[in-house]
Amino acid sequence: MNAELLQISLFTVATALAATALMLPPGVALAWTLARHRFPGRALVETIISLPLVVPPVATGLLLLYLLGRRGPIGAALASTGVDVIFTWRAVVIAMAIMGFPLVVRTARAAFEQVDARFEQVAATLGARPMRVFFSISLPLAIRGVIAGAVLGFARALGEFGATIMIAGNIPGRTRTLATAIYSYTETGRDAQAAALAAVSIGLAFLAVAVSNRLAGAAR
Amino acid sequence: MVEALLTLDVQLTQGSFTLDVSARVEARATALVGPSGAGKTTLLEAIAGLRRPGRGELRVGDHVLFSSRDGIDLPPHARHVGYVPQDVALFPHMNVRRNLVYGALRMRSGQAAPSSPPLDRIVAMLEIEPLIDRGVTDLSGGERQRVALARALLSAPDLLLLDEPLAAVDVPLRRRIVPYLRRVRDELGVPLVYVSHDLEEVAMLADWVLELERGGVVRSAATTRQP
Numbered sequence: 001m002n003a004e005l006l007q008i009s010l011f012t013v014a015t016a017l018a019a020t021a022l023m024l025p026p027g028v029a030l031a032w033t034l035a036r037h038r039f040p041g042r043a044l045v046e047t048i049i050s051l052p053l054v055v056p057p058v059a060t061g062l063l064l065l066y067l068l069g070r071r072g073p074i075g076a077a078l079a080s081t082g083v084d085v086i087f088t089w090r091a092v093v094i095a096m097a098i099m100g101f102p103l104v105v106r107t108a109r110a111a112f113e114q115v116d117a118r119f120e121q122v123a124a125t126l127g128a129r130p131m132r133v134f135f136s137i138s139l140p141l142a143i144r145g146v147i148a149g150a151v152l153g154f155a156r157a158l159g160e161f162g163a164t165i166m167i168a169g170n171i172p173g174r175t176r177t178l179a180t181a182i183y184s185y186t187e188t189g190r191d192a193q194a195a196a197l198a199a200v201s202i203g204l205a206f207l208a209v210a211v212s213n214r215l216a217g218a219a220r
Numbered sequence: 221m222v223e224a225l226l227t228l229d230v231q232l233t234q235g236s237f238t239l240d241v242s243a244r245v246e247a248r249a250t251a252l253v254g255p256s257g258a259g260k261t262t263l264l265e266a267i268a269g270l271r272r273p274g275r276g277e278l279r280v281g282d283h284v285l286f287s288s289r290d291g292i293d294l295p296p297h298a299r300h301v302g303y304v305p306q307d308v309a310l311f312p313h314m315n316v317r318r319n320l321v322y323g324a325l326r327m328r329s330g331q332a333a334p335s336s337p338p339l340d341r342i343v344a345m346l347e348i349e350p351l352i353d354r355g356v357t358d359l360s361g362g363e364r365q366r367v368a369l370a371r372a373l374l375s376a377p378d379l380l381l382l383d384e385p386l387a388a389v390d391v392p393l394r395r396r397i398v399p400y401l402r403r404v405r406d407e408l409g410v411p412l413v414y415v416s417h418d419l420e421e422v423a424m425l426a427d428w429v430l431e432l433e434r435g436g437v438v439r440s441a442a443t444t445r446q447p
Contacts, residue, residue, distance in 0.1 A: 125269070
């Protein structure tokens with residue numbers, strides 16, 4: 001594998017890992033909240049977080065472009081602090097995180113729903129505050145599902161194309177990922193490189209799903 | 221002799237069921253009896269802070285747990301009320317020892333609650349030594365009951381609620397668990413409120429009977445025979 005292909009592979013894995021780290025804390029918090037609480041607007045929240053699963057990624061990317069662009073509400077604020085997002089590695093991470101987020105939330109939420117609320121209640125009567133209950137009871141009992149959700153989110157991030165190309169572009173050496181590289185190489189007739197990267201993608205996806213199944217299927 | 225004055229005024233509606241209890245209990249061990257669906261578990265959960273009454277007042281001695289009039293509703297972790305549900309709910313990802321110390325370690329200080337009885341004493345009293353390093357999933361019904369009881373006691377509760385502590389164990393074993401409950405009551409002086417279907421068990425342990433039916437109190441009185 002030449003240096004360019006190696007750079008693209010490592011960049012993609014690194015940004016997908018960063019995206020996973022970014023989506024995991026809010027994803028797990030939201031999953032637990034949805035699993036355990038009834039509140040006004042809950043159905044709306046559920047719908048919104050599922051949108052990236054059903055809306056075309058390019059459309060999600062367009063929306064992100066409006067929000068994060070230099071004149072967008074979030075982009076302008078970030079630009080004033082000197083942080084550029086659009087067409088940088090940060091945009092790659094954000095696109096990946098947004099697209100992987102629903103998978104993290106849905107998988108982790110199902111895992112939290114499997115935890116008998118009785119354990120959490122008894123922990124509270126034993127004097128444990130809510131944060132302690134979460135970290136000592138809820139999370140450990142749901143950990144396999146949470147890890148499986150993280151792996152799925154990571155796998156989704158690895159393959160992200162539509163939103164990435166909208167907000168991060170496809171800049172060689174800066175924002176080019178496995179998915180966008182395969183597209184470019186095929187377009188420009190570099191079929192061997194495209195095939196090599198496709199093989200890397202398949203290998204990584206295979207690994208991620210195998211790890212996920214291993215964790216989800218492990219005996220209690 | 222420790223007598224607990226429990227003030228139990230609870231109005232709580234869930235669906236078509238209404239719990240409307242008003243009782244003063246002065247006893248070391250109170251048996252909560254009545255047919256299924258009478259609201260016994262709901263009352264325990266209200267005392268533990270796991271269900272919020274619509275109106276009412278719950279007190280253990282002078283300690284107000286809930287008062288709709290004064291706008292007080294302590295969260296379960298601040299009530300100092302131990303609760304052993306019917307399924308005992310031992311934490312499946314912890315061994316017996318870690319279950320036992322869970323409530324004894326209070327997060328704020330990271331140290332044992334000052335009023336916690338020593339682990340050794342509870343372990344000896346409830347004869348848990350042989351179990352202490354085992355997992356909880358392969359314990360027998362009676363062993364699970366004792367571990368859950370010990371775990372609740374180690375959190376230094378002012379009141380201990382037990383939902384059918386003997387339902388899951390067979391009759392010969394019941395006769396062995398009752399003495400443990402009696403030790404809790406007499407040696408530790410922790411007042412008990414426990415749900416029971418078994419009149420014999422009530423006679424062996426309780427000095428007060430609170431009988432519910434369809435969400436209301438039909439009897440609240442000291443038992444004639446003090447055990």
